[in-house]
Every structure is written in structure tokens, then in C-alpha cells.
Amino acid sequence: MSTFKRILTSRTTLAAALVAGVAVVTALVTLAFTPQRSEGVAPPHVAEQRSVAGVCSLVITGYGGELWAAPLGGGQLKRVDRDQVGVTGCRVDPDPNRR
Secondary structure, three states: OHHHHHHHHOHHHHHHHHHHHHHHHHHHHHHHHOOOOOOOOOOOOEEEEEEEOOEEEEEEEOOOOOEEEEEOOOOOOEEEOHHHEOOOOOOOOOOHHHO
16 A cells, blocks of 8 residues: 555656646637637628519628528528529518508
């Protein structure tokens, strides 16, 4: 038992435990403050409200020029052709008789 006690109380063992503890703490702090990287889709270049095939929609333009659209108020984001997208933004008329 004295050999076991001698190993636990030696300065070398304490120094090795201290170095291991510092390494673990450094790794945890690094992981906590390093931003997550998500491989894949880049953020959109432009997001705007425009008319798509006569429907007021949210249009997303990617950096490569690709277009996606979803109807305002919800719906699935779908890839659209540039010729389907209106030139200007859409306006919702408050009078239901003029729709």
C-alpha cells in the first residue's frame, strides 16, 4: 500500500494530473467558443417580396443567381424560373372588391 500512496503523492504524478487537467479545460473552452460550421448551403444574396406567376411571394436569390419562391403567409420554398418572377414588388389591395 505504501507504493500506491507514494505514487499518488509524488510531484511527478501531481504535475502530470495538472497538465492533463489544463489540456481538458483548454479543449472544452475552445469547443465552447468556436463557431459551428455547417457545410452546404450559403446564405441568400437577396430576399425580397415580388410577384411570382401572379402570386405575392417571398423570393430568395442565391449568389449563383438561382431563384426560390414561397407564397407570403407560408408555403414551401420552391425553385422558380426567372421569367416567372415579376419585375416589381407586389401590392395587396385592401379592397376585396378589386381583387
